Structure formats: structure tokens, C-alpha cells
Amino acid sequence: MQEITGDKLRGHVETLILSSLETGESHGLEIVKRIEEAGSGALRLKEGSLYPALYRLEDAGLVKGTWEGDDTRRRGARRRLYRLTRKGKGRLSQARQEWNYFVSIMNQAMGAPA
């Protein structure tokens, strides 16, 4: 089916990011790729949504960002590596419970086939 984007993602982007970091620290564009792959290509977070979301998460203490060492020889600007904090892990599990609740309520309300 088609791309999932815009309104439908509102309120879920931060959870997707937290979830993508569960397998280990990562930088911006790789987070986007992880989410895209985890979502079978249907989720393509835009940079203009990603970075502000990362800053919100960092401000909230849910992720911690550090600059990658400049010993890494590759093209491009320095990367900022993000990892889940303990608080972030807690929030992730809470967000998953909320997601499951959301889905069950919406399934009822939309008359979805059991």
C-alpha cells in the first residue's frame, strides 16, 4: 500500500525514534533509515520533522546526543550520535502500552473486523 505520512504520524514520531534507538545508538539519517526499514518502506520521516523531534527528545532527557569522534574518515558533516537514556527506555515502554490502547479503542470505534 502507499506511504504513511503527515497527520497520521502526529503523536507517533517520537515513539518511532525511541524505538529505532533500542538496537543501539545511531545518528539522524540512520535513524530515518532504520524507521523506513522497520516499516517496510512505508515510513519515510523527513529531516524537517526528524531533527526538531530529536531536540525535543534530548530536551526531555529521553535521548542523549554526543558528537562522533573526528577520527572517523568519511565525507560530510560531523554526525551526532543519539542513544536512549534510562528515562527514554521507560518512556518507550509506556508509549507502547499507549499505542496498544489507542489501537484497541480505535478498532472498536471504527467497527473494524475483529
Place this chain on the structure above:
Amino acid sequence: MQEITGDKLRGHVETLILSSLETGESHGLEIVKRIEEAGSGALRLKEGSLYPALYRLEDAGLVKGTWEGDDTRRRGARRRLYRLTRKGKGRLSQARQEWNYFVSIMNQAMGAPA
């Protein structure tokens, strides 16, 4: 669990309304009640979201609104009754497919327990 509101509803309100009309025509505040009941009390659509959404749906030809006859003796302003159009029924079934797709993709991406 708590109330589902705001961002999480974005992109789903119109589907909820269409779904609530499947059991027969209804007016604004009764639509709100139907959705609330269908969602076990967790979905309380606000009037400031409802009416604009109804107008969008009507503009799109997905619902048809008519004024209730003034032979009805009751308090309050005249009610506008909305019913699903054929086009609206089609859209509803499409929206349900999209909802199921959305849920399955998000479940994958959020690492939700199968």
C-alpha cells in the same frame, strides 16, 4: 487508561464520523456520543473539531446534511442530520483498509509484541 485526544486523532476523525453514521443518519452531538460510546468513553471529539470535519465531509460529498423538520418539538437550535452517501460508504471501507495497513506498519516499526 486515559483519554485519547489531540494529535493522535489527527487524520482519523473523519473516518470515525463516517463510521458512526453507518448505523443510520444522525446529528452533530449525537455523532459525538456515538463515537464516545463506540470508543468505551476514551474518545471525546470536541465541537470545534466536529463541525469543521462535518463540513469537509459534506464538501467532499461523503455525507449529506439536511435540516431536521421543525415539527420536532424540543429545546435548542435546529439540528442538522447527516447521512452517508454512496461515495461516503466507499470511502469508509477504503479508510478501514488504510487503518489496518497503518496499524500493521506501525506495529512492525514500534517493535510491538506480535
Place this chain on the structure above:
DNA sequence: ATTTAATTTATAGCCTGTCTATAATTAAAG
């Protein structure tokens, strides 16, 4: 060396839909 191209972060400003808050309409109740 200088220029070009690639990778990544950064950010300004748009856009849309939900929300808060309030008003307007209508008729029953007191």
C-alpha cells in the same frame, strides 16, 4: 591547489487539523 560532489546537520516558515472559548439560535420551564 582548487573545485566539485557527497553526506549530514540545521532551521525558517508553511500548512492543516484539533482545541479552547465564545456566541448565536431556538424552544421549553419557571
Place this chain on the structure above:
DNA sequence: CTTTAATTATAGACAGGCTATAAATTAAAT
């Protein structure tokens, strides 16, 4: 009459995802 209840209506706030572009940094190409 005046008040209260029920309903529709709408202006404006706000948030966050989006488009578009710029800036930083370094390898590769010439």
C-alpha cells in the same frame, strides 16, 4: 418575560510534520 437547556457555529491559538534551503565538513576529481 427571563432563565435554562440543547445545538450549531466560528474565530483564533497552537503544535508538529512538511518543504525548501543553507551551512558544515571532507573525500574525490581535475
